[in-house]
Amino acid sequence: MPAASAIKVMVVDDQASMRAMIRRALQDFGFKDVRDKPSGPEALAAVRADRVHLIISDFNMPEMDGIQLLEQVRGDPVIGKTVFIMLTGSSDREIVQKAAALGVNNYLVKPFAPAVLKEKIERVFGELT
Template sequence: MPAASSIKVMVADDQLTIRALVRGGLQQLGFKDIDEAPDGEEALRQLIVKPVQLIISDYNMPKLDGLNLLRAVRSHEPIKKTAFIMLTGRADKELVQKAVQYGVNNYLVKPFTITTLKEKIEAVFGPLT
């Protein structure tokens, strides 16, 4: 049972409002160490320098989308075991199947509530204390 405050998080989304919503939800759940990136390319650069335990990434982003960010994370040894939650406005089967094939831990459909965010994170880490 990890404490939310001990889990480092990267939020990657090209929409500032979504990043702010995710950050706000995470802070309400007790997360303190939260980094942000406006696209998958920037997220990957930051992750290589400062690894985290959880990545929450939008699917649809410029430069490097969420699926390719997931593939890059899974192929980079130091961060390949990082928990990855895909954030998407589309819950289509094909996307979910591809994400599962590439090793996603969970996915979160927009719009989401703090309760849903917590459930998705706890499904990966177990109950947050």
């Protein structure tokens, strides 16, 4: 049971309002180190420079979508094992299957309640203290 305060998180979403909502929810759960970036390439560079334990990424983004970001993370020998939760506004089976094949740790369909986000994180890390 890790303390949420010990887990470093990167939130990746091209919508500032969604990043702010997720950040607020994470802080309410006790997370202290929450970073965010508006694009896949920026998040990837930041995570490579300063590793995190959890990436929460939107699927639908310009430049690099969530699947491409997941592919880059999984293909990197240093950050490849980082926990990755994908957010999407679509429950498109193809996206879900592709993410699963690439080793996504969990999946969340927008809109979602903060309690559901917490549940998805706890399924990977165990109960947050």
